[in-house]
Amino acid sequence: MKDIRKIGIITGGGDCSGLNAVINGITKAAVTKWGVEVVGFTKGFTGLINHSFRDLDLKAVSGILHEGGTILKSSNKDNLFNYPVRQKDGTIEYKDISDEAVKNLRYLGVDALIVIGGDGTLTSARDFSRKGVPVIGVPKTIDNDLPATDITFGFNTSLETICDALDKIHTTAYSHDRIMVVEVMGRLTGWLALEGGMAGSADVILIPEIPYDINKVVDKIAQRDAFGRNFTIIIVSEGARPIDGDVVIREIIEDSPDTVRLGGVGAVITQQLAKLVPHHEVRYTNLAYLQRGGMTSQYDRSLGLLFGVQAVELIMAGKSGLMVQLKGREITSIPLTEVVGTGEIGETSKGGKKQVDPEGQYVKTAKAIGISFGD
Ligand code: F6P
Numbered sequence: 001m002k003d004i005r006k007i008g009i010i011t012g013g014g015d016c017s018g019l020n021a022v023i024n025g026i027t028k029a030a031v032t033k034w035g036v037e038v039v040g041f042t043k044g045f046t047g048l049i050n051h052s053f054r055d056l057d058l059k060a061v062s063g064i065l066h067e068g069g070t071i072l073k074s075s076n077k078d079n080l081f082n083y084p085v086r087q088k089d090g091t092i093e094y095k096d097i098s099d100e101a102v103k104n105l106r107y108l109g110v111d112a113l114i115v116i117g118g119d120g121t122l123t124s125a126r127d128f129s130r131k132g133v134p135v136i137g138v139p140k141t142i143d144n145d146l147p148a149t150d151i152t153f154g155f156n157t158s159l160e161t162i163c164d165a166l167d168k169i170h171t172t173a174y175s176h177d178r179i180m181v182v183e184v185m186g187r188l189t190g191w192l193a194l195e196g197g198m199a200g201s202a203d204v205i206l207i208p209e210i211p212y213d214i215n216k217v218v219d220k221i222a223q224r225d226a227f228g229r230n231f232t233i234i235i236v237s238e239g240a241r242p243i244d245g246d247v248v249i250r251e252i253i254e255d256s257p258d259t260v261r262l263g264g265v266g267a268v269i270t271q272q273l274a275k276l277v278p279h280h281e282v283r284y285t286n287l288a289y290l291q292r293g294g295m296t297s298q299y300d301r302s303l304g305l306l307f308g309v310q311a312v313e314l315i316m317a318g319k320s321g322l323m324v325q326l327k328g329r330e331i332t333s334i335p336l337t338e339v340v341g342t343g344e345i346g347e348t349s350k351g352g353k354k355q356v357d358p359e360g361q362y363v364k365t366a367k368a369i370g371i372s373f374g375d
Helices: 019-033 098-108 119-130 155-176 191-199 214-226 265-276 288-292 298-316 336-340 361-368
Strands: 006-011 037-041 053-056 083-086 092-095 112-117 135-139 179-184 204-206 232-237 249-252 260-262 282-286 322-327 330-335
Touching (some): 006 019, 019 037, 119 336, 135 336, 155 298, 179 265, 191 204, 214 265, 265 282, 298 322, 298 330, 322 336, 330 336
Parallel strands (some): 006 037, 112 135, 179 232, 204 232
Antiparallel strands (some): 037 053
């Protein structure tokens, strides 16, 4: 195998806290332990095409460990294997321009890539490794919905934000005897609502894995009124749906690998409750992108460093086509094909999500302390 003298980093897809911790860990380990150079491509894979990159040395990554976001910026529209290319007549044609990227890597003397992202970004990582570029993937998402790793970095920081928001919502809910509906992200999984709601003392938690009956939510409010607690906190996942209905779609983004953006179910529930419990005022807060920013938590800084340094170790050991993962308390690795599938026609999709088990320990614990799931 060719000697590794320069490693490139790419951050793709939606951002989350901890990306800078991974960049910090990769750069410090590569430079300090291995004497290897590092460059960071900007705005995901498009940096490979636009020659947009920056050298990362110890100075460049100094002071970024705790910061949210990514110093390299990110993009969720950067699939170089199916890239929108404007034609002379103004129309757009989707083309595979990945060869150009491989050529640019050679030109820049980049011997290996560490790609940090979710499903879409890691699929491109798999495809570049198939083209002979040594690639290691690092999983990220606030949703914690990747089955291949116990925890993704970013999740813990979002939980801290949700918990802090619920603490703040509590005092104003109490003062006005209000019903407060708080919507959180998570796509089609309820981890953020479940763990954030439990720690933030929510009275009702509505998640995609347990379709809700709005009348059961009304029952819980009545129960609290009867107990003399005249306010109720309801946390709802953006992907939650009623027993007789579907999810609320906020937006369709045609040129994104995952076209559907959820959002707004909290507003729908608020309108319904305003009619069903007219003796209470009902208010709605959507935590939205607050969950994606902020100072990175201790846990996410540590996990980011562990993932980043392990990715460098794998590259230097001559490995490719793998993704680092957390299993129990160990950082190990798994083939990217087992994470995102092989992409072969007829393959059963690997794109499954790690969902909350409605009969699992978390839900059982929440129910045991009186939290309603609207079921
Ligand atoms: O997957 C992370 C996530 O924050 C989801 O929780 C949310 O549904 C989505 O990304 C929002 O995407 P965008 O940044 O494109 O609006």
